[in-house]
Amino acid sequence: MAVMLDARGLRVEVGPAHARRDVVRDVSVLLYRGEIVALVGETGSGKTMTALSLLRLLPQGARGEAKTLRLGDVDIAALSEADMGHIRGSRISMIFQDPLAALNPVRTVGFQIVEPLRAHRRMKAGDTKKRAAALLAQVGIPDPAYNAKRYPHELSGGMRQRVLIAAALACDPEILLADEPTTALDVTIQAQILRLIRAETERRGLAVLLVTHDLAVASTIADRIQVMYGGTIVERGKTRDVLREPNHPYTKGLLDSVPTVRRKLTPLRAIPGSPEGVAAIRQGCRFAPRCAYAIDRCVVEEPPLVEVAPDHESRCWVFAPPKGGT
Amino acid sequence: MSDVLTIRGLTVDYPVRSGLLTSRKHRAVTDVDLTISAGQTVALVGESGSGKTSVARAIVGLAPISAGSIALSDQLLDRRGSRRLRQIRRTVQMVFQQPGGSLDPRMSVADTLEEPLHYLMHLNSRAIRARVSELLGLVGLGQQHLTRRPRELSGGQRQRVAIARAIAISPSLVICDEPTSSLDVSVQAQIINLLSRLQQELHLAYLFISHDLGVVRQIADVTAVMHLGRIVETGPTERVLDAPRDDYTRALLSAVPSIEREASAMTDTAKSISAGE
Ligand SMILES: Nc1ncnc2c1ncn2[C@@H]1O[C@H](COP(=O)(O)OP(=O)(O)O)[C@@H](O)[C@H]1O
Ligand SMILES: Nc1ncnc2c1ncn2[C@@H]1O[C@H](COP(=O)(O)OP(=O)(O)O)[C@@H](O)[C@H]1O
Ligand code: SF4
Ligand SMILES: [Mg+2]
Ligand SMILES: [Mg+2]
Numbered sequence: 001m002a003v004m005l006d007a008r009g010l011r012v013e014v015g016p017a018h019a020r021r022d023v024v025r026d027v028s029v030l031l032y033r034g035e036i037v038a039l040v041g042e043t044g045s046g047k048t049m050t051a052l053s054l055l056r057l058l059p060q061g062a063r064g065e066a067k068t069l070r071l072g073d074v075d076i077a078a079l080s081e082a083d084m085g086h087i088r089g090s091r092i093s094m095i096f097q098d099p100l101a102a103l104n105p106v107r108t109v110g111f112q113i114v115e116p117l118r119a120h121r122r123m124k125a126g127d128t129k130k131r132a133a134a135l136l137a138q139v140g141i142p143d144p145a146y147n148a149k150r151y152p153h154e155l156s157g158g159m160r161q162r163v164l165i166a167a168a169l170a171c172d173p174e175i176l177l178a179d180e181p182t183t184a185l186d187v188t189i190q191a192q193i194l195r196l197i198r199a200e201t202e203r204r205g206l207a208v209l210l211v212t213h214d215l216a217v218a219s220t221i222a223d224r225i226q227v228m229y230g231g232t233i234v235e236r237g238k239t240r241d242v243l244r245e246p247n248h249p250y251t252k253g254l255l256d257s258v259p260t261v262r263r264k265l266t267p268l269r270a271i272p273g274s275p276e277g278v279a280a281i282r283q284g285c286r287f288a289p290r291c292a293y294a295i296d297r298c299v300v301e302e303p304p305l306v307e308v309a310p311d312h313e314s315r316c317w318v319f320a321p322p323k324g325g326t
Numbered sequence: 327m328s329d330v331l332t333i334r335g336l337t338v339d340y341p342v343r344s345g346l347l348t349s350r351k352h353r354a355v356t357d358v359d360l361t362i363s364a365g366q367t368v369a370l371v372g373e374s375g376s377g378k379t380s381v382a383r384a385i386v387g388l389a390p391i392s393a394g395s396i397a398l399s400d401q402l403l404d405r406r407g408s409r410r411l412r413q414i415r416r417t418v419q420m421v422f423q424q425p426g427g428s429l430d431p432r433m434s435v436a437d438t439l440e441e442p443l444h445y446l447m448h449l450n451s452r453a454i455r456a457r458v459s460e461l462l463g464l465v466g467l468g469q470q471h472l473t474r475r476p477r478e479l480s481g482g483q484r485q486r487v488a489i490a491r492a493i494a495i496s497p498s499l500v501i502c503d504e505p506t507s508s509l510d511v512s513v514q515a516q517i518i519n520l521l522s523r524l525q526q527e528l529h530l531a532y533l534f535i536s537h538d539l540g541v542v543r544q545i546a547d548v549t550a551v552m553h554l555g556r557i558v559e560t561g562p563t564e565r566v567l568d569a570p571r572d573d574y575t576r577a578l579l580s581a582v583p584s585i586e587r588e589a590s591a592m593t594d595t596a597k598s599i600s601a602g603e
Contacts, residue, residue, distance in 0.1 A: 042510035186373040186537065191581040213510065216540075216583040243585060257515040259540035261567060261582050266522055266544045270515035274480040 004174050004207035005031040005054065005092075009067025012049045012058060021282065024049050024064075025232045026305075031175060031207035036198070038218035038239070039211045041228035042254075042275040047211045050228070051177045054209070055092060056084050071175065090120040093168035097180035099160035103152040109160075110136070110148025113167040120171050135166040139196060158189035162196065169200060176201075179211040194221050215258055219243055227251050230278040230286025233305060237312030247314035250287045285317070293318045328399065330417070330498045330531045331362040331385065335394035338380045354380040356555045357394070360533075362548075364498065367525065367532040369542040369563065372552035373578070378535045381552075382501045385533070386414055399498060415446060419492035421485070423504040428488050429476045435487050436472040442494045461490040464527070465520060482513035489520065493528060501533045506541060518544055539582050543567055551575045 012024035024046045031037055039047045053064040056076065069077040071091060076084065088094075093116075096102050104112055113135055114128035123131065129148075136144035139162040152160055161181060168176060178197065182190035198221055201208050212218055218225050219239060226236040227250065235248040246252045256269035273290040281289070284299040291298070297317050305313045306320040314320035338355035355377040362368045370378045383389035385396055398417050422428045429438060439461055443454045462468060465486040476484050485505060492500050502521070506514040522545060524530060536542050542549055543563060550560040551572065559572040570576045 042512060187539075187583075188373065188577060188581040191583070194583075214583070215511070216585050219585045220583040253512060255585065257512045258585060259515070259518065259538070259544045260584055261539045261543050261579065262584060264543055264564075267519040268515040268544060270519055271512035272516075274482050274513050275510050276480040 001035075002033045003030055004033055004072060005029065005209075006068055006070045007054055007066055008069075010050060010053050010064070010069075011066070012046070012053050012062055012064045014062045021279070023062075023231050023279075024053065025302075027228070027231075027233055029054060029209060029226070031209055033174075033205045033207055034202060035223045036201055036208040036210055036221055037224045037226060038222035039209060039226050039228060040213070040215055040218045040254075042213055044275060044279060045228040046231040047213075047228055048179055051094065051179050051209060051211050054177060055088055055094060057088070057094075086120060089116045089168075089173075090171040091173050092175040092177065093171070093173040094177040094179065095161070095164045095168050095181050097183045099157065099164045100152055102164055103160065105152055108149050108151060109155065109163045113148075113163060113170055116167060116170045131170070135170055136163070138169075138200075139163075139166045140192070141166075156189075157185055158192065161185065161189075161193050165193075165196060165200070169204070172204065174207060176206050176208045177211070178208060180213065181210070182217065183213070190217070197221065215254055227254070229275070230281065232286070232302070233313075233315065234287065235314045236305075237309070241309065241312045245309070245312075247308045247312070247319050248287075248316050249291050249293055249319065251314075253290075285315075328364050329361050329397075330364050330399055331360070331533065332397040333358060333360040333381075333385070333394065334396075335359065336381065336384055336391065336396065337393040338377070338384050338389050339392045340390065351392075354389075354555055355384065358552075358555075358557050360550060360557070360560075362499065362531050362533060364531055365525065365529045366548065367534055367546045368548045368550060369534045369536060369546035370550050370552055371536055371539060371542050371578075373537060376552040377555040378552055379503055380555075382420065382503050382533065382535060385501065386418055386420060387411055416495065417497055418499045418501060419495070419497040421488050421492050421500060421502045421505045423507050428491075429484060431476050434473050434475055435467070435479075438487060438491055439494060442491060446495050457494065461494055464493070464524065465490040466516075480513075481509050482516060485509065485517050486520065489517075489524070493524060493530065496528070497530070499531045499533065501535070503535045504537070505534075507537070514541070521545065539567065539579065540584075551578065 008028040010024055010027040011022060013020050013022050015021050027050050039050060041047055052058050058064050066077050110132040114132045117123040117128055117131060132148045133144040136148055141147050141159060141162055182193050185193060197208065200206060210222060222239050225239050225242045226233050229250050235242060235251045242251065246255055253271035257271060259268060271290050278286050284302055288294045288298040295318060303315050303317045304322055305315045306322050308314050308320050336355055336358040339351040339353050342350045342352045358381060370381060372378055380389050384391050436458060439458045440454050443449045443457055449457065459469065467483065467486050506517050509517060518541060525532065534546055546563045549563045549566040550557045553574045559566060559570065559575045566575060567579065570579055
């Protein structure tokens with residue numbers, strides 16, 4: 001299968017020189033044509049920083065590096081900022097949780113969704129109008145010619161997210177990065193947006209990274225799941241394998257914490273403690289303070305990502321010991 | 327069983343200023359009936375804007391009631407006035423979504439918990455201290471948290487403080503409005519377990535407002551589904567979620583993403599992960 005985006009050894013540091021901390025460590029993201037990879041984890045696990053580092057769009061004060069960062073045969077890491085600017089929005093697009101914040105309040109949505117076309121393809125005004133309506137129609141917005149003339153605040157949250165998706169897809173990108181695209185939406189609207197993302201992924205052969213805190217969302221839409229905790233990937237594999245045979249204690253704990261609508265489980269098997277404390281931990285397995293299986297080694301040395309089954313990796317001294325026992 | 331809350335025909339209209347002199351009304355809740363027995367959890371579920379919070383606010387006297395009646399413990403509430411407010415605050419307490427919920431950012435945990443004991447229970451300072459440490463224990467916090475301010479606590483800890491304050495005066499009904507919606511799922515599980523345990527120990531009744539049907543399944547005895555200001559379906563939670571009768575309930579249920587796991591994959595190892603909070 002064609003690897004569209006190949007990012008390895010991602011690392012992001014934040015904070016002033018005397019108090020640097022890495023919020024993303026040893027993360028890799030491989031996206032394949034026509035597939036959705038979900039990056040799943042709780043608050044502060046480094047999902048957004050990972051996605052932004054793929055675009056080389058980290059916030060002020062954050063510094064990123066990568067061992068490999070390739071889009072097809074282009075070495076993104078080596079591009080000038082100007083060349084990177086051409087790639088953003090044309091070959092790699094991103095959508096966010098809050099579509100209202102991402103849209104310009106004083107421009108019509110029709111104007112905004114073809115902005116990437118004007119910027120990257122130098123399309124003329126007459127052509128963009130037709131294209132805007134066509135794009136809105138594709139993402140399921142009714143009466144596209146009329147709605148193209150409306151302003152963001154006149155649309156519902158679900159419609160706005162469709163508009164953002166239309167803008168993201170305007171230039172026919174290869175890669176779509178979606179950061180919590182349905183978190184602010186009601187479940188019925190969420191289901192529609194997820195279906196839309198799935199359909200466009202298949203129709204266009206997109207490669208998608210879907211960032212979400214919601215394991216249930218990931219399980220319904222993703223081909224692969226990467227679970228993040230404390231800045232690194234603790235487990236990854238095919239969705240089915242990760243859900244049915246989770247290896248890492250955090251993945252298991254997360255799965256057990258999710259209240260299912262199917263049956264009553266109370267008391268839920270909660271993970272003790274809170275992910276908010278993880279920023280203070282600078283070494284070892286970041287999950288150790290919350291882990292029922294921690295051994296001495298866990299608090300001093302971070303385990304490597306080890307293959308536990310074909311195409312299924314986990315980062316745990318106890319459940320995924322390195323082969324040959326280093 | 328005695329009822330702690332009986333709502334009949336509740337209608338809430340918000341005034342909407344549309345012109346300089348004209349004023350319209352926005353109907354947020356229409357003809358809602360709801361009964362909660364002592365020690366019972368009734369969930370109010372629905373999408374945003376369906377009117378859930380307006381029902382809660384009407385119960386505690388914070389939303390304009392244009393029709394209907396609300397009785398607490400069989401005592402019909404006065405329509406307005408300060409007597410009504412005092413009556414309410416001794417029997418009903420609220421827990422809101424965090425952050426931005428009910429905690430004053432300037433107040434320490436100790437101050438937050440002492441306030442209702444002082445003003446509503448009129449306890450002396452020794453009795454207050456004893457009650458505060460009892461409350462901390464009940465919600466799984468320690469003495470070391472007493473001097474902290476909200477920003478020095480995690481989201482889960484803040485919600486524990488809000489719950490401790492709500493139960494301080496031994497109310498018979500606690501209204502929880504999306505109490506876990508902004509928490510991480512591992513912490514949400516702790517708070518759900520905590521609420522369940524407190525209910526058993528203290529015989530509390532909950533009006534549990536949520537948009538998350540998975541959470542509702544875990545905690546509610548009875549579920550009422552709201553849509554566009556009306557309750558479209560009410561019944562025992564199992565019945566409503568397993569055999570919904572209303573089209574809207576069915577649509578809502580079918581949109582909920584759910585994790586498919588084989589029974590065998592309910593991890594043995596995870597079973598030994600602390601079942602605690
Ligand atoms: N602009 C920033 N400057 C410094 N630190 C940041 C910034 N944004 C996020 N962080 C920190 O980086 C870590 C990872 O954050 P983020 O990637 O946003 O997590 P997630 O998206 O998984 O919730 C967190 O500890 C967060 O506090
Ligand atoms: N203070 C208010 N003034 C005017 N309209 C309001 C006010 N509060 C809520 N509403 C409206 O009432 C309806 C119900 O809102 P709400 O009770 O907050 O719903 P929910 O809690 O289910 O999201 C919505 O249309 C909302 O915009
Ligand atoms: S490495 Fe140790 S602390 Fe980390 S998950 Fe495995 S057993 Fe737990
Ligand atoms: Mg994020
Ligand atoms: Mg509400």
